[in-house]
Amino acid sequence: MTASLHLWLLPLVPFAGFLVNGLIGRRLPKAFVTAIALIATLIPFLQVANIWFHFGSLQLPYVENLGTWIWTGSFHADFALQLDQLTMIMLLVVTGVGFLIHIYSAGYMAHEDGYWRFFAYLNLFMFFMLTLVLSENFLLMFVGWEGVGLASYLLIGFYFLKDSAANAGKKAFVVNRIGDFGFLLAMFLLVAHFGTLSYSGVFAQITQHPEWQGGFLTAIALFLVLGATGKSAQIPLYVWLPDAMEGPTPVSALIHAATMVTAGIYMVARTHVLFDRSPFALSTVAIIGAATAFFAATIGLVQTDIKRVLAYSTVSQLGYMFLACGVASYASGIFHLVTHAFFKALLFLAAGSVIHALSGEQDMRVMGGLRKKIPVTFWTMTAAVFAISGFFPFAGFFSKDEILYQAFLSPNGGKILWFVGLFTAFLTSFYMFRLWYLTFFGESRAVETAHDAAGHDDHGHGHGHGVHESPWIMLGPLVILAILSVIGGWIGVPAALGGHDEIGHFLEPLLGSPGTEGSNSLALTLAIVSTLTAAAGWLTAHILYFAKPEIPGKLAQQLQFVYQLLLNKYKVDELYSAIFIAPLLLVSRYLLKGVVDTGVVDGAGYGSGMAVQGLGAVVQRIQSGNIRSYAGWLALGAAALLIVTYFGLTAHLSLR
Amino acid sequence: MVVPIYYYLILSAILFSIGVAAFLIKRNIITVFMSIELMLNAVNLTFVAFAHHWHQVSGQIFVFFVMVVAAAEAAVGLAIIIAVFRARNTLNVDAVDLMKL
Amino acid sequence: MHLVLFFIFGGLCVAGALNLLLQRHPINSALSLIVVMSSLAVLYLLLGAEFLAAAQVIVYAGAVMVLFTFVVMLLNAGPEERTHGSKAAYIVGFPGAAALLALLAYMFLENRTPLGGARLGDYLVTTADLSRVLFRNLLLPFEVTSVLILVAILGAVALARREH
Numbered sequence: 069m070t071a072s073l074h075l076w077l078l079p080l081v082p083f084a085g086f087l088v089n090g091l092i093g094r095r096l097p098k099a100f101v102t103a104i105a106l107i108a109t110l111i112p113f114l115q116v117a118n119i120w121f122h123f124g125s126l127q128l129p130y131v132e133n134l135g136t137w138i139w140t141g142s143f144h145a146d147f148a149l150q151l152d153q154l155t156m157i158m159l160l161v162v163t164g165v166g167f168l169i170h171i172y173s174a175g176y177m178a179h180e181d182g183y184w185r186f187f188a189y190l191n192l193f194m195f196f197m198l199t200l201v202l203s204e205n206f207l208l209m210f211v212g213w214e215g216v217g218l219a220s221y222l223l224i225g226f227y228f229l230k231d232s233a234a235n236a237g238k239k240a241f242v243v244n245r246i247g248d249f250g251f252l253l254a255m256f257l258l259v260a261h262f263g264t265l266s267y268s269g270v271f272a273q274i275t276q277h278p279e280w281q282g283g284f285l286t287a288i289a290l291f292l293v294l295g296a297t298g299k300s301a302q303i304p305l306y307v308w309l310p311d312a313m314e315g316p317t318p319v320s321a322l323i324h325a326a327t328m329v330t331a332g333i334y335m336v337a338r339t340h341v342l343f344d345r346s347p348f349a350l351s352t353v354a355i356i357g358a359a360t361a362f363f364a365a366t367i368g369l370v371q372t373d374i375k376r377v378l379a380y381s382t383v384s385q386l387g388y389m390f391l392a393c394g395v396a397s398y399a400s401g402i403f404h405l406v407t408h409a410f411f412k413a414l415l416f417l418a419a420g421s422v423i424h425a426l427s428g429e430q431d432m433r434v435m436g437g438l439r440k441k442i443p444v445t446f447w448t449m450t451a452a453v454f455a456i457s458g459f460f461p462f463a464g465f466f467s468k469d470e471i472l473y474q475a476f477l478s479p480n481g482g483k484i485l486w487f488v489g490l491f492t493a494f495l496t497s498f499y500m501f502r503l504w505y506l507t508f509f510g511e512s513r514a515v516e517t518a519h520d521a522a523g524h525d526d527h528g529h530g531h532g533h534g535v536h537e538s539p540w541i542m543l544g545p546l547v548i549l550a551i552l553s554v555i556g557g558w559i560g561v562p563a564a565l566g567g568h569d570e571i572g573h574f575l576e577p578l579l580g581s582p583g584t585e586g587s588n589s590l591a592l593t594l595a596i597v598s599t600l601t602a603a604a605g606w607l608t609a610h611i612l613y614f615a616k617p618e619i620p621g622k623l624a625q626q627l628q629f630v631y632q633l634l635l636n637k638y639k640v641d642e643l644y645s646a647i648f649i650a651p652l653l654l655v656s657r658y659l660l661k662g663v664v665d666t667g668v669v670d671g672a673g674y675g676s677g678m679a680v681q682g683l684g685a686v687v688q689r690i691q692s693g694n695i696r697s698y699a700g701w702l703a704l705g706a707a708a709l710l711i712v713t714y715f716g717l718t719a720h721l722s723l724r
Numbered sequence: 725m726v727v728p729i730y731y732y733l734i735l736s737a738i739l740f741s742i743g744v745a746a747f748l749i750k751r752n753i754i755t756v757f758m759s760i761e762l763m764l765n766a767v768n769l770t771f772v773a774f775a776h777h778w779h780q781v782s783g784q785i786f787v788f789f790v791m792v793v794a795a796a797e798a799a800v801g802l803a804i805i806i807a808v809f810r811a812r813n814t815l816n817v818d819a820v821d822l823m824k825l
Numbered sequence: 826m827h828l829v830l831f832f833i834f835g836g837l838c839v840a841g842a843l844n845l846l847l848q849r850h851p852i853n854s855a856l857s858l859i860v861v862m863s864s865l866a867v868l869y870l871l872l873g874a875e876f877l878a879a880a881q882v883i884v885y886a887g888a889v890m891v892l893f894t895f896v897v898m899l900l901n902a903g904p905e906e907r908t909h910g911s912k913a914a915y916i917v918g919f920p921g922a923a924a925l926l927a928l929l930a931y932m933f934l935e936n937r938t939p940l941g942g943a944r945l946g947d948y949l950v951t952t953a954d955l956s957r958v959l960f961r962n963l964l965l966p967f968e969v970t971s972v973l974i975l976v977a978i979l980g981a982v983a984l985a986r987r988e989h
Contacts, residue, residue, distance in 0.1 A: 692913070693821030695756070700749045700918025708926035714932060725827040726942035730933045732872070733940075735835050737929035739861075742842040744922040748914045751905045754897055758858050762842060765865055768877075776872045777940060779948050781958050784874050788959070791877075791884055792970045796977035798889045799856065802896045803984035809900050810987075813950045818908045 073119055075149040075202055076131045078159070082194035083101040089191060093184030102174045105187035109170045109194060113163040120156065125477045128152045128577075131204055138207075145265055148204035157402060157571075158334055161409045165326045166194055168545035172417050173318040176424060185315070186226060186394035193219035197327050202333060205266040206255050209335070214249065215301065216328045217244040218322045223323060224315040236311040243308040247298015250357045254291035257284065271341040281345050289342055289349030292335065293356070302331030302360045306640055309383055313375040317420030320375060325382050325412035330405050337398040340579055344396060350481065354394025358475075358488045361387030363638075365495035369502075370624075370634045373430050376420050377503050380673045381456070382412055384492060388471055391489060395482065397474035398579040399572045404467035406571070410556045411455035411464055414549035418449035421538045421546065422507060426514065432503065437512035443533045446508050448550040450569045453504045455553040457497035457602045459594075463557035468493060469598050470562060473591055486594075489599055497605025505613035514565045539620070564591035732773040739766035753805055753817050756797065771783045827945045830871060837864040849904040855893045862886040873949040 085108025093101050108134060119126075129152040138145040151159075170190065177186050196219055200212025218241070225237025255265060261284055262270045296302070301309040301324075312324050323329070336343060336353065343350055360653050361384045368380035392401030423430055425442050439446050455462040458469065472493070476486040514535075537543070561567020572581070612619050624631040633639075691702065711717070743763035750756055768787045775783025805815075812820055841861035845854045856906040862885045933940075959967055 581751070688825045690913070691823070691825040693824030694914070695817050696748055696819075696918070697913035699744070700914040700916070700921060703744050703921030703925060704917050705921075707921045707928060710925065710928050714928070726944055727827050727831045727871075728937060728942045729940040730908070730937040730970040731835075732832060732868070732943070734930055735838065735868075737926055737933065738839060739842055740929070741922050741926035742839070742846060744910070744925065745919070746842075746846045747924065748918040749846065749925075750854075751908055752851050752902060754893065754900075754902060755905070757852045758845060758851075758854055758893060761885075762845065762858060762861065765862065769865060769868060772869055772872050772874050772877060774945070775874070775950075776948050778944050781950050781954055784877055784950055784955060785958060785963060787874070788880065788955070789876055789966065789970060791880060792974065795884055795889050796974050798892060799977050799981045800984070802892060803981035805896065806900065806985045815900060815902050816906060816908055 073126075073130065073132065073151065075130075075151060076134055078115060078149075078202060079195045079198040081111045082191040082198065084108060085191035086188050086195060089184050090188035093188055096184065098183055099176075099395075101184045101187055103384040105191055106167075106170055106174065107222045108191050108310075109163070109167045109535050112194070112198065113167045116159045123156060126151070131268075133204075137612040139342045142263055143259060144209045145205055147208065148266070149202040149208075150204035151202070152266070153575050154402065155201055157406060157575070158223070158330075159198070161330075161406055162194070162197050162201060162327050165413050165549075166197075166322060169318050169322045169326075169413065169417070172321075172420075172542050173316075173528075173543040175539050176318055176420055177316060180224070184686070186223075188220045189219055189226070190322070192217055192317075193223065193323060193328070197331075201330055204268070205264075206258060206270075207265045209338075210248075210251060210255065213295075213331060214248060216323070216331060217241060217248070217299070220244070220312070220323050223319040224312045226315055226319065230314070233314040235313040236308075240308040240312050241326070242604075243305050244298050247305055248294045249283070250291040250294025250298070254288050254295065257288045257291065261288075267338065274341050274345065276690050282348060285342055286346040286348050287650055289339075289346045290352065292339060292342075293349060296332030296353075296582075297335055297356065298332075299335075300329050300390070301383050302332070302356050302387060302390055303363060306360065307644060310379045310637070313373070313379050317375065317423065319378070319509075320412045321416035321420070323418050326409035329382065329386055330389070333334045333393065333401055333405055335385070336390075336393045337402055337579060340393070340396075340398045343393070344580075350394050350396060352394070354391050354475075354478075354485055357387045357390025357392070357394050359387070360384070360484045361391065361492045362488050362495075363387075365492045365499065366418070367634055368499045369495060372433050374422065374432050374435075374503065374507065375416075375430055377432075377499060378412070378415050378419060381415075381496065381500065383513055384496060384524055385412065387492075387510065388468060388489065391475060391485060392471040395474050395478035395485070397471065397478075399575040399581075400467065400474055400560075402468040402575060402579070403571050404464075404471055406559075407455070407467040407553075408555050409551040410549055411452040411462075414448060414452040414546060414553055414712055415456065416450060417542070417546055417549065418445050420451075420543055421445040424538050424542070425535050429514070435507045436514070437508070438535065439508040441669035442537045444537060445546065449508075450504065451550040451553050453500045455557075457500050457605060458493055458598055459602050460599055461554075461557065463553050463555070465595075465599070465602075466557035466560050466562070469595050470546065472598060473562075473594050475593060476590075487721065490598065493598060494601045494605045497602040498609050501606050501609035502613050503608060509614055510617065562591055564588040565595065580698060596722045671695075674720050707709060729773055729777050733770060736766040736769040736773070739763075739769070753808075753815050753820075754802075756817060757801055757805070761794060761798065764790060791822050827871060827943075831868070834864040834867045834871075837861075838868070851897050851902045851905075852894065853896060858889045858893075859886050862890065871945065872943060873945075875950065876952045876955050880907060934964065 084702055085104050088104050089096075093104075096104075132149045132151075134147040134149065137147050138146070170187075173186065173190065177183055180186065193216060196212045196215025198212075200209055200216060203209040203212060221237045221241040224240050225234045227233040228237075258270060259263055262273050264270060265358075274285075298305040309324055309329070313320055315323075343353070364380045364383035368377050368384065371377045371380065387402070389401045389404050389408070392404060394400070421442065422435070422438065422445060425438065425445065426435065429435065451462070455464040458465045472486055474488045475482050475489055478485070558567070559569040560569055562569050588652050614625075614719065636642075690697075738779060740763055743759045743766060746758055746759035746762065750759065768790055771787045775781065775787075783785045796803070809815060813818070838861050840916060841857045841864065844857035845861070848854045848857065866878040866881040866886070869881060
């Protein structure tokens with residue numbers, strides 16, 4: 069019997085940090101706020117590390133029940149936390165990367181108004197994210213799910229005085245809500261069919277009934293997928309993520325790269341027992357994943373804002389993770405989640421460092437030649453770029469390659485998925501190196517103005533004194549993440565390349581092993597193909613953006629239509645606006661506001677007032693002050709009373 | 725000769741309704757008061773008729789009291805009319821409608 | 826004989842009442858009302874109420890109506906003007922009055938047999954009988970009415986006083 073791990077402390081310490089910073093942070097000196105926030109994140113990390121070291125001695129799954137939440141009739145839901153292999157990995161990522169980003173933010177946000185508010189929200193996010201990954205049932209996960217959406221809204225709209233930021237926050241929340249609707253429906257179906265929302269309860273029932281295939285399980289799975297597409301920014305609900313770049317860069321790193329957006333992947337992996345029974349749902353997931361990966365990569369090719377490129381890159385990489393889950397290779401999806409957390413967080417933080425160096429500039433067209441001026445940022449970013457492009461032996465290579473390999477092996481069109489994934493890898497490599505060249509190489513294209521007021525994220529320092537490297541509080545996390553981007557993949561080296569696939573074996577008891585087994589030679593061949601593709605991408609970017617920089621312009625001219633289409637992100641936002649938002653606004657403004665609100669609701673109020681007034685006016689005429697009319701009414705009343713009394717109609721008058 | 729009681733009763737009903745009609749039609753306030761007296765008298769006749777029918781003296785005693793009260797009421801009412809006449813200088817019922825809403 | 830007397834004086838009552846209704850000058854209405862009161866006194870006699878008949882003539886016809894006449898003279902009331910004050914009185918009042926009459930008539934006609942008849946001398950209440958009940962059983966209400974009259978006198982004097 070293992071001693072209590074006190075899992076409940078993990079979410080509650082950041083929550084305490086949120087309370088302190090949120091309630092009194094405004095009056096505390098900045099150092100205090102920072103200390104509280106960092107300690108509130110460090111303690112969970114240390115606790116997770118401690119649990120990790122004792123992991124082997126734990127009996128899994130380890131469940132900690134904190135009390136009953138809902139108990140009505142036959143339905144029962146508890147505040148229960150659980151720990152197993154999947155949770156462990158997620159905890160390490162969330163607390164580890166989270167802590168590093170907190171440190172970075174202390175430097176990045178040092179000159180911002182609302183410093184205390186930022187850290188309060190960041191701690192709130194940690195609380196909800198930890199609740200999400202630690203929960204033992206769907207209901208508590210949903211609490212975390214919604215909560216991270218809330219934190220995301222608060223943080224995206226951090227610069228709430230700016231219209232675009234406030235709107236981006238709203239957009240993120242509303243689009244997430246659509247996904248959450250799917251999650252809710254899935255939960256309702258789960259309660260209806262299984263009578264419980266606890267993972268162990270549901271999965272045990274499914275395993276006991278091997279005859280349950282498809283049917284209602286597909287329905288539940290598809291609704292869960294809807295929820296996942298909302299949270300993890302897949303087609304069709306990805307539109308909020310590029311706009312979410314309005315938030316401060318550390319937010320983009322933490323929430324929209326490393327942790328919140330991976331919640332959808334985590335959820336699919338967690339419910340894999342259910343997905344395994346529904347090939348239709350799995351195919352849907354795979355197709356959505358592959359399509360999104362390709363789609364987002366194409367848009368990322370031509371974007372000019374450095375954060376936008378990274379945002380579309382995130383959407384694309386999440387597509388890879390979805391693809392992995394879709395071919396029932398959940399472990400490789402989680403593996404890519406881990407490596408992606410490292411190099412994407414690093415990319416965002418490094419981009420933040422670049423933006424900080426340029427005093428708020430985010431447009432790559434006016435960057436360039438920064439290699440010598442901000443060397444630490446340059447080298448760390450380089451590590452991330454190589455990692456995401458999938459070069460051996462960096463982190464991204466092993467995880468991405470594993471996904472492509474599993475996709476290749478999967479039946480029913482796996483080869484097509486593999487090819488789409490491969491081409492997307494080419495595009496990924498291309499646009500990442502494009503970003504690399506545009507930002508760091510060549511001559512500086514910066515426009516020399518006294519005060520650079522063109523900052524897209526309100527990171528105006530007022531420094532204005534040339535390009536400078538970031539302080540070490542920001543560079544430290546960059547270095548650590550860069551090291552992780554290099555070695556992070558070494559926990560999943562497949563047997564074909566001489567490794568032991570530690571992470572795969574670690575997750576195997578929970579997530580199972582991939583269905584189809586290929587051969588080592590096939591794996592090796594595909595690995596070489598992937599590497600060559602990545603190299604091709606680098607080469608193309610090198611030619612277009614370093615060797616012959618005049619070519620992109622000419623290409624854009626010749627392929628004007630395609631270029632405009634990509635630049636305008638296929639006009640998806642405009643499409644949604646026309647199809648969904650415009651009719652909704654029409655209904656709201658004219659039907660609901662004009663007819664219902666003004667007419668019915670206000671009308672009922674005015675109407676009853678008018679009616680009473682009218683009635684009063686009519687009754688008023690009885691009191692004319694004229695005795696004769698009074699006498700007339702008296703006579704009538706007397707006659708009526710007489711009739712009632714004489715004919716015994718009193719029974720009708722009484723209240724019986 | 726026997727006079728059926730209901731003759732008296734119907735006579736009093738007729739007198740009462742004429743009293744009501746006079747109240748409704750007449751415009752001079754004194755005449756209106758007189759119609760009230762007429763109504764009271766009609767009721768008195770009913771009481772006496774029933775006292776005769778049931779051989780009870782209480783009907784007649786009631787008439788006694790009605791007469792007393794009617795006399796007192798007439799006195800006070802006429803005093804009020806005089807007061808109103810002094811204020812408004814009119815005896816027309818329709819002209820005194822200050823209580824109109 | 827009883828019947829004849831009833832019809833004569835009953836007819837006088839109705840005629841007097843209608844005259845009250847139809848006359849334009851209030852003094853004429855007052856005089857018609859005196860006729861009604863007197864006829865009613867005779868009818869009381871026919872019903873065996875001696876004291877009441879006397880009281881009717883003395884109090885009603887002799888005091889109250891004289892009071893009315895005094896006020897008519899005092900205020901110099903002239904013939905009525907034709908003003909149209911209220912439609913409600915006609916529209917609502919006449920149906921009410923008609924309904925009252927119809928209802929009462931119906932009630933009395935319905936119960937005519939139980940009511941039976943009045944014979945002259947069938948039931949005679951002497952003054953002694955009346956006073957016996959009045960001053961023994963109903964002494965308190967009697968005293969109260971005297972207070973009532975006192976109050977009425979005070980009120981009338983207070984109201985009709987000329988302001989100085």
